[in-house]
Amino acid sequence: xxxxxxxxxxxxxxxxxxxxxxxxxxxxxxxxxxxxxxxxxxxxxxxxxxxxxxxxxxxxxxxxxxxxxxxxxxxxxxxxxxxxxxxxxxxxxxxxxxxxxxxxxxxxxxxxxxxxxxxxxxxxxxxxxxxxxxxxxxxxxxxxxxxxxxxxxxxxxxxxxxxxxxxxxxxxxxxxxxxxxxxxxxxxxxxxxxxxxxxxxxxxxxxxxxxxxxxxxxxxxxxxxxxxxxxxxxxxxxxxxxxxxxxxxxxxxxxxxxxxxxxxxxxxxxxxxxxxxxxxxxxxxxxxxxxxxxxxxxxxxxxxxxxx
Amino acid sequence: xxxxxxxxxxxxxxxxxxxxxxxxxxxxxxxxxxxxxxxxxxxxxxxxxxxxxxxxxxxxxxxxxxxxxxxxxxxxxxxxxxxxxxxxxxxxxxxxxxxxxxxxxxxxxxxxxxxxxxxxxxxxxxxxxxxxxxxxxxxxxxxxxxxxxxxxxxxxxxxxxxxxxxxxxxxxxxxxxxxxxxxxxxxxxxxxxxxxxxxxxxxxxxxxxxxxxxxxxxxxxxxxxxxxxxxxxxxxxxxxxxxxxxxxxxxxxxxxxxxxxxxxxxxxxxxxxxxxxxxxxxxxxxxxxxxxxxxxxxxxxxxxxxxx
Numbered sequence: 001x002x003x004x005x006x007x008x009x010x011x012x013x014x015x016x017x018x019x020x021x022x023x024x025x026x027x028x029x030x031x032x033x034x035x036x037x038x039x040x041x042x043x044x045x046x047x048x049x050x051x052x053x054x055x056x057x058x059x060x061x062x063x064x065x066x067x068x069x070x071x072x073x074x075x076x077x078x079x080x081x082x083x084x085x086x087x088x089x090x091x092x093x094x095x096x097x098x099x100x101x102x103x104x105x106x107x108x109x110x111x112x113x114x115x116x117x118x119x120x121x122x123x124x125x126x127x128x129x130x131x132x133x134x135x136x137x138x139x140x141x142x143x144x145x146x147x148x149x150x151x152x153x154x155x156x157x158x159x160x161x162x163x164x165x166x167x168x169x170x171x172x173x174x175x176x177x178x179x180x181x182x183x184x185x186x187x188x189x190x191x192x193x194x195x196x197x198x199x200x201x202x203x204x205x206x207x208x209x210x211x212x213x214x215x216x217x218x219x220x221x222x223x224x225x226x227x228x229x230x231x232x233x234x235x236x237x238x239x240x241x242x243x244x245x246x247x248x249x250x251x252x253x254x255x256x257x258x259x260x261x262x263x264x265x266x267x268x269x270x271x272x273x274x275x276x277x278x279x280x281x282x283x284x285x286x287x288x289x290x291x292x293x294x295x296x297x298x299x300x301x302x303x304x305x306x307x308x
Numbered sequence: 309x310x311x312x313x314x315x316x317x318x319x320x321x322x323x324x325x326x327x328x329x330x331x332x333x334x335x336x337x338x339x340x341x342x343x344x345x346x347x348x349x350x351x352x353x354x355x356x357x358x359x360x361x362x363x364x365x366x367x368x369x370x371x372x373x374x375x376x377x378x379x380x381x382x383x384x385x386x387x388x389x390x391x392x393x394x395x396x397x398x399x400x401x402x403x404x405x406x407x408x409x410x411x412x413x414x415x416x417x418x419x420x421x422x423x424x425x426x427x428x429x430x431x432x433x434x435x436x437x438x439x440x441x442x443x444x445x446x447x448x449x450x451x452x453x454x455x456x457x458x459x460x461x462x463x464x465x466x467x468x469x470x471x472x473x474x475x476x477x478x479x480x481x482x483x484x485x486x487x488x489x490x491x492x493x494x495x496x497x498x499x500x501x502x503x504x505x506x507x508x509x510x511x512x513x514x515x516x517x518x519x520x521x522x523x524x525x526x527x528x529x530x531x532x533x534x535x536x537x538x539x540x541x542x543x544x545x546x547x548x549x550x551x552x553x554x555x556x557x558x559x560x561x562x563x564x565x566x567x568x569x570x571x572x573x574x575x576x577x578x579x580x581x582x583x584x585x586x587x588x589x590x591x592x593x594x595x596x597x598x599x600x601x602x603x604x605x606x607x608x609x610x611x612x613x614x615x616x
């Protein structure tokens with residue numbers, strides 16, 4: 001299609017030169033068709049995709065008078081940053097935000113430790129029943145969360161853990177979920193065994209090999225697990241909704257939703273600028289994670305096949 | 309490791325090293341095994357038992373045989389939730405796959421500033437469900453929403469979107485399409501992984517752009533497409549948060565998604581027995597979908613490692 005193609009055919013140098021010059025003349029035409037067929041539709045689509053986001057952030061700093069302006073304005077004519085504090089003081093933002101972060105951290109540490117440990121065992125160590133157990137791990141991937149939700153709820157109720165963060169954190173310390181074991185095992189399999197052997201000869205035990213060799217060499221995969229844990233827990237809604245009742249224990253998402261519902265009743269309904277300010281605050285952490293770890297993020301998405 | 313081969317006829321307990329390895333192996337998967345027994349296997353069995361019982365959380369569960377499943381047959385709302393979820397999945401999943409794939413194809417045209425475009429399409433996919441729900445609830449509000457506002461400017465009276473029984477599911481599908489950039493990243497990675505030698509060979513054989521796509525690009529990326537299709541299908545059947553936040557199943561149960569109905573039975577009416585039966589039907593549905601998909605995949609999906 002382009003010059004390399006002719007090179008690839010092994011044409012002599014003078015012919016290649018001629019070919020390249022010919023292609024340069026047609027390149028102008030190609031560029032303009034590309035502009036029309038590729039860049040223009042792409043820019044239009046990108047506009048459609050980013051418009052809601054601009055609307056979200058734009059509305060969050062609009063004064064109330066501009067929120068329902070007609071025709072609609074994407075960029076506010078004056079910026080009211082006070083919308084943010086005004087909205088955030090209407091519900092326990094700090095406490096519930098810290099609760100969400102506690103859950104994120106608790107799940108992340110538990111999952112990184114126990115899922116990687118199991119993945120190491122499945123990838124590296126030989127013990128009777130290993131392959132059968134690994135198939136069992138994969139089978140559990142197909143079980144919908146909702147079928148174990150009710151009995152889990154009853155277990156935690158009997159333990160007296162309702163309205164605590166424990167039901168949301170503790171299960172992650174028991175293997176961290178089949179999907180993550182699978183993901184890490186696949187990654188561990190790509191690390192050459194020679195490293196393990198060298199460490200073993202130097203006197204490392206099997207568990208030390210996991211901690212000193214396999215873990216440090218798997219930072220990209222562990223990063224992917226950390227990122228998806230963050231996104232998953234930040235977005236989680238059903239489980240916190242079921243387990244947490246009082247405002248001091250709730251997660252940010254639940255508290256925000258309760259605030260929005262109650263403000264519907266008290267006539268705050270039409271303060272869409274406040275709602276958008278809160279929605280922007282909720283969107284910010286995942287967005288920051290994305291922008292600071294973009295390369296790992298995309299890589300993680302691709303390794304795991306999850307969309308984020 | 310040649311040493312292992314020599315040892316392989318000896319039972320593992322005869323060698324100290326192998327004994328250590330086996331012990332370490334079980335140690336690594338111990339957390340997962342415990343978690344599996346306590347949080348998965350146990351709950352599944354108990355949920356199966358509950359699905360044949362009447363249980364309101366206060367009195368102990370009472371076995372009632374198949375009554376829950378009988379009741380389901382006559383439950384108008386059960387059929388409605390099944391209908392809603394099926395229609396949504398049948399629309400949203402193929403649409404999201406097609407749009408995501410088209411976006412990826414577009415970005416794969418060796419465009420300049422790839423990471424800029426990729427970010428523009430991908431960022432909506434990482435906006436938390438909570439924010440997306442509030443944003444779309446407003447944008448698609450028939451009276452005060454942005455979309456109908458813009459339509460009005462060109463003289464068109466837009467549909468009532470979330471507020472009408474006919475439009476509510478298509479509107480949820482649009483909401484899903486906004487996140488199609490998530491799939492796009494995966495398809496793009498797959499497209500970039502297609503070896504260029506295949507394209508060169510096709511060009512030498514005189515294949516035009518369309519035939520190159522149909523005979524090289526598409527077959528080489530079917531595994532990713534298939535995987536996304538299956539994951540999307542399973543996720544649609546478990547959809548909860550969006551509908552819970554935007555419509556609560558309304559208007560007139562036109563967006564009563566399956567898990568929303570399950571949640572209502574379990575935690576609004578405290579019909580834990582009936583909710584368990586609903587969960588088990590969901591298990592069967594997901595199992596059937598998974599098996600069916602793999603059956604279809606055997607004919608449609610091309611795996612490079614296989615001989616044709």
